[in-house]
Amino acid sequence: MTLADHHSSAAWKLETQLVQDGRQRWNEGPAHVSIVQPIYASTTYLHGNMERLDQAFKSPAPGEKRSFVYARQGNPNATQLEEVLARAEGGVGAVAFGSGMAAIHAALLAAGAAPGAKILAAQDLYGQTIALLRQVFAPQGVEIVLCDLCCASAAERIRSEQPDIVFVETISNPLVKVTDLDAISSAAREVGAVTLVDSTFTTPCLLRPIEHGFDLVIHSATKYLGGHGDSTGGLVVSARESLLQSLRSYASLLGAMLSPFESYLILRGVKTLALRMERHCENALRIAHFLRDHPAVARVHYPGLPEHPQHEQARRLLAPGRFGGLLSFELKQQTRAAAFRFMDSLQLCAPATSLGDVHTLVSYPPISSHRDLSRAELQQAGITEGCVRLSVGIEDAEDIMHDLDQALQQATA
Numbered sequence: 310m311t312l313a314d315h316h317s318s319a320a321w322k323l324e325t326q327l328v329q330d331g332r333q334r335w336n337e338g339p340a341h342v343s344i345v346q347p348i349y350a351s352t353t354y355l356h357g358n359m360e361r362l363d364q365a366f367k368s369p370a371p372g373e374k375r376s377f378v379y380a381r382q383g384n385p386n387a388t389q390l391e392e393v394l395a396r397a398e399g400g401v402g403a404v405a406f407g408s409g410m411a412a413i414h415a416a417l418l419a420a421g422a423a424p425g426a427k428i429l430a431a432q433d434l435y436g437q438t439i440a441l442l443r444q445v446f447a448p449q450g451v452e453i454v455l456c457d458l459c460c461a462s463a464a465e466r467i468r469s470e471q472p473d474i475v476f477v478e479t480i481s482n483p484l485v486k487v488t489d490l491d492a493i494s495s496a497a498r499e500v501g502a503v504t505l506v507d508s509t510f511t512t513p514c515l516l517r518p519i520e521h522g523f524d525l526v527i528h529s530a531t532k533y534l535g536g537h538g539d540s541t542g543g544l545v546v547s548a549r550e551s552l553l554q555s556l557r558s559y560a561s562l563l564g565a566m567l568s569p570f571e572s573y574l575i576l577r578g579v580k581t582l583a584l585r586m587e588r589h590c591e592n593a594l595r596i597a598h599f600l601r602d603h604p605a606v607a608r609v610h611y612p613g614l615p616e617h618p619q620h621e622q623a624r625r626l627l628a629p630g631r632f633g634g635l636l637s638f639e640l641k642q643q644t645r646a647a648a649f650r651f652m653d654s655l656q657l658c659a660p661a662t663s664l665g666d667v668h669t670l671v672s673y674p675p676i677s678s679h680r681d682l683s684r685a686e687l688q689q690a691g692i693t694e695g696c697v698r699l700s701v702g703i704e705d706a707e708d709i710m711h712d713l714d715q716a717l718q719q720a721t722a
């Protein structure tokens with residue numbers, strides 16, 4: 310019996326699921342079973358006799374337990390992680406990948422990104438996602454249309470473009486714009502487009518895009534899901550069985566599977582996801598207020614602030630009182646030199662390129678996530694020379710603010 314079938318678990322809240330779904334049950338094995346799944350460091354698996362090996366090669370029918378034959382096709386650690394995330398997101402299943410980018414690549418292929426197809430994508434998608442669309446899919450004859458899908462006319466644009474695939478992020482980087490998922494998914498359904506959303510910034514603790522009509526939900530598990538800055542992975546959760554089978558097939562064909570050890574680390578992270586997200590969000594809201602009132606700061610972008618353009622939308626879409634752990638702000642001195650001085654003066658916050666860690670991380674988008682954009686493109690995206698992104702960690706908020714304050718003073722001295 311899988312945990313999902315276990316009657317008493319059906320009513321568990323997400324916080325309980327994330328802890329309990331990822332542990333082993335005594336009735337699934339012999340007399341003693343470790344509560345934490347061992348790491349299956351094996352390239353291949355024995356099945357007793359040839360008849361059983363032959364059966365193991367077959368793809369499982371929906372709801373059937375998976376059999377393992379060869380590591381590139383999957384492993385028990387990745388499968389457990391997939392089951393936990395699929396249930397957390399309310400999908401029919403999930404596939405784990407070696408990185409967020411591998412997950413995005415396979416999700417696009419599964420959604421039908423083939424020659425002649427048209428993808429309508431948000432213009433402020435993660436920089437490498439845009440590079441993947443332009444450098445890998447466009448040369449193969451996939452039409453890529455980038456536009457603002459956070460604005461009020463997004464649904465109208467979908468109806469007029471008639472794309473095959475629509476691709477958005479729940480919250481954009483670095484200006485943390487919030488996408489109206491309901492408007493996007495209903496317009497996409499009208500034109501028969503498959504909908505993809507990168508939910509890395511929100512996680513199922515803040516938002517479950519399948520409930521808002523999306524077909525595929527993507528995560529860079531390198532970020533909040535793993536959460537400790539020590540593992541790289543990606544996940545795609547599917548709302549539909551046919552897309553799930555296709556994702557599995559691409560994971561194996563592309564050799565993009567997540568390894569047993571990384572799966573173990575990410576599942577370990579997922580158990581504390583709900584607690585960490587609470588703290589990330591609480592800290593970020595306090596720090597957004599602190600920065601808004603700081604004399605060296607011109608502007609703060611955070612959906613939890615009432616002046617944020619999509620504040621009401623964020624309140625409607627996200628878990629009550631939770632607006633994520635990401636924010637960005639603009640220094641009053643709008644120069645690269647001032648931003649560098651600020652980042653060089655930090656002592657607690659780390660000037661490092663990632664997000665969603667327990668550690669507070671600070672990045673300068675023009676040299677990291679948005680490095681490939683020209684000055685004009687940066688300007689068009691609203692990313693100024695004084696713009697700094699903060700991924701607020703789970704340290705004490707006062708300690709983070711103290712560090713930001715002293716670095717801001719140094720930067721403006």
Ligand SMILES: Cc1ncc(COP(=O)(O)O)c(C=O)c1O
Nearest residue numbers: 408409410435507509529531542
């Ligand atoms: C929103 C978002 N999606 C996807 C990715 C890619 O994930 P990975 O670095 O795990 O390949 C990133 C990486 O920063 C990201 O920020």
